[in-house]
Structures are given as C-alpha cells and as structure tokens.
Amino acid sequence: MIHIENLVKRYGDVLALDHLNLAIKEGEIFGLLGPNGSGKTTAINCLLALLKYDKGDITIFEKPMRVDSYDIKQEIGIVMQNVAVFEQMTVYENIDYFCGLYVKDKTRRQKMVQEAIEFVGLSDYVKMFPKKLSGGLLRRLNIACGIAHKPKLIILDEPTVAVDPQSRNNILEGIQELNRQGTTVIYTSHYMEEVEQICTRIAIIDHGRVIAEGSSEELKSLLKVGETISIDDIVLEESDLAAIHSLPHVLDLSYQGRTLMIRCTGSQHNLVRILAHLQAQEIAFGRVLSELPTLNDVFLEITGKQLRD
Numbered sequence: 397m398i399h400i401e402n403l404v405k406r407y408g409d410v411l412a413l414d415h416l417n418l419a420i421k422e423g424e425i426f427g428l429l430g431p432n433g434s435g436k437t438t439a440i441n442c443l444l445a446l447l448k449y450d451k452g453d454i455t456i457f458e459k460p461m462r463v464d465s466y467d468i469k470q471e472i473g474i475v476m477q478n479v480a481v482f483e484q485m486t487v488y489e490n491i492d493y494f495c496g497l498y499v500k501d502k503t504r505r506q507k508m509v510q511e512a513i514e515f516v517g518l519s520d521y522v523k524m525f526p527k528k529l530s531g532g533l534l535r536r537l538n539i540a541c542g543i544a545h546k547p548k549l550i551i552l553d554e555p556t557v558a559v560d561p562q563s564r565n566n567i568l569e570g571i572q573e574l575n576r577q578g579t580t581v582i583y584t585s586h587y588m589e590e591v592e593q594i595c596t597r598i599a600i601i602d603h604g605r606v607i608a609e610g611s612s613e614e615l616k617s618l619l620k621v622g623e624t625i626s627i628d629d630i631v632l633e634e635s636d637l638a639a640i641h642s643l644p645h646v647l648d649l650s651y652q653g654r655t656l657m658i659r660c661t662g663s664q665h666n667l668v669r670i671l672a673h674l675q676a677q678e679i680a681f682g683r684v685l686s687e688l689p690t691l692n693d694v695f696l697e698i699t700g701k702q703l704r705d
C-alpha cells in the first residue's frame with residue numbers, strides 16, 4: 397500500500413533521514429518507533445508531500461506521491477502531534493470544517509461528522525469551544541477532525557503526548573476499532589508500550605534509518621536474553637550456582653546480597669524448571685520475579701542506548 401524507498405532528507409548539515417526504507421501493507425497498524433529526533437515526523441511529512449526531500453521514492457496506493465496528488469490525499473487522514481483546530485469554532489464546526497475539505501455533500505457530511513463525534517466520545521461537548529476542553533478532550537477533537545471523512549489510511553504522529561492515561565486508553569482503543577473497520581494505520585510514538593499494545597508491525601528507527609522491523613514478538617526474538625528471573629532471599633554455595641548455570645537455557649547468572657539473577661535464552665518454562673530444581677535441592681527462597689524483554693531491550697541491544705535517552 398505504501399512504499400518508501402531510500403528516502404534521504406537533510407536540514408542543512410543535519411541528516412534527518414538516511415536512506416529510510418519502509419513498506420506498509422493494507423490492514424496494518426504500522427508503528428514507527430524511535431527516540432526523539434530519530435526522524436519520525438520528518439518521515440511522515442515527506443510521506444504526505446508536505447516536505448521536500450533530497451532523494452528517494454514514495455508511492456501510496458501504488459501511485460507516486462506528489463504535492464498535487466489530491467486523489468491520494470483525499471484518502472488519507474492526518475492527526476499531528478500538535479493540536480490543530482480553530483479556536484473560534486465549536487467542536488461540531490471544527491469537525492464539520494475538516495470533513496468539508498473532503499466531503500462536499502452536506503447530508504453525507506452531517507452523518508460522517510455525527511459518527512466521528514460519537515466515535516471519539518464528544519457528544520456532550522459539541523457546542524463547546526476548544527479552549528474550554530481539557531487536554532484529553534482536545535486530543536479527541538483533533539482525532540475526530542482527522543478521521544471524520546473516513547479515509548483509507550490514517551497517520552497519527554504521537555497523538556498521545558501529554559495525555560492522561562484514561563484518554564490515552566480511549567485513543568488507543570479508538571485506533572484499534574478504526575483498524576477493525578478496515579482502516580490502515582501508521583502510528584508514530586516514542587512510547588514503546590503503546591506501540592507494543594496496538595501495532596501489528598513495527599519499524600524501530602534511529603538516526604533516520606530503520607534498525608529493526610517486525611512484529612513485537614519477532615523483534616524480541618532477535619534478543620539473546622528471552623527472560624530474566626530474579627530470586628530474593630536465597631542462600632547458595634558455589635556448587636549450587638554451578639548446578640543452576642548448567643540447567644537448560646541458562647545464559648548467565650549473578651549472585652549478590654542473597655539475590656540471584658538468572659538470564660535465560662527463550663522464554664518458555666524457564667521459571668518452572670529453575671524453581672523445580674531449587675525445590676528438588678531443598679533450597680529455600682523468597683520473592684521471585686520473571687521479566688520478559690521489552691522493545692527497549694531490542695533497541696538497547698542494537699544501539700547500545702535506551703529508547704528514552
């Protein structure tokens with residue numbers, strides 16, 4: 397559905413996109429995950445032909461995307477990072493205005509605006525002006541303005557920045573619902589939990605390049621460590637440590653201040669196997685914690701730094 401090939405974008409000396417390649421299929425919720433400044437917004441702006449780029453090719457719906465590709469733009473909904481609504485218009489008028497850019501027929505538009513209002517849960521606020529809305533409601537209005545015309549593709553650039561957890565959940569559930577109704581979604585974020593929660597495929601980008609791509613599970617399977625188990629209040633001899641180390645899938649372990657940390661390859665049955673071993677050896681222990689890897693671990697292993705640097 398969307399192909400970005402070898403996209404290069406420079407701002408003066410800053411290389412914002414460095415041969416970026418992306419292919420997004422119809423029906424996906426495609427996540428673009430990367431730290432601040434990695435090039436997500438630049439990629440989206442190039443994709444939408446809002447920004448000139450130095451090199452590369454972009455096709456959307458199998459056609460080249462250009463500044464005057466109005467037929468393509470008609471089928472795209474955009475929800476940008478910064479809320480962009482008119483202060484002097486009410487909630488209803490704002491949604492109607494943005495929908496009207498694409499849908500001229502009044503009766504059809506009225507129905508679409510109504511559906512968008514219900515979809516984002518703004519029915520009680522239609523006559524209010526934006527400045528009376530809370531941050532979360534304002535975001536919902538921003539989303540309604542972007543989706544009311546029922547585009548085939550919706551692009552959301554960090555739509556949950558500075559949003560309270562409840563509104564954030566509403567937004568994420570709404571995006572999943574739109575996708576269930578057949579909309580393809582591109583979602584950029586530096587919140588890995590969000591991307592993990594809703595995206596069917598993810599490209600992790602850093603310094604304007606894709607450094608890893610796949611489903612959340614596929615990305616995590618790139619890691620050496622599949623599970624980290626920590627066990628508190630455990631007293632062990634050297635021979636006990638050697639025996640635990642030799643259990644299947646144990647990669648390495650550390651033992652400090654009566655806490656044992658075991659890093660395992662794979663993520664299945666490690667905990668059961670290790671606890672069964674301790675029980676068989678009649679070794680007592682306290683609190684046990686098993687941690688599965690996150691997308692941050694994937695980023696850390698590939699780049700040597702945290703996603704939230």
Ligand SMILES: Nc1ncnc2c1ncn2[C@@H]1O[C@H](COP(=O)(O)OP(=O)(O)OP(=O)(O)O)[C@@H](O)[C@H]1O
Nearest residue numbers: 407410412430431432433434435436437438439586
């Ligand atoms: N108008 C501009 N002029 C100069 N440099 C820019 C401009 N816009 C972005 N950059 C630089 O390009 C790089 C990519 O920025 P971009 O905003 O695309 O990243 P991002 O991943 O969207 O970050 P964020 O999550 O903070 O929005 C950064 O180094 C940024 O400083």
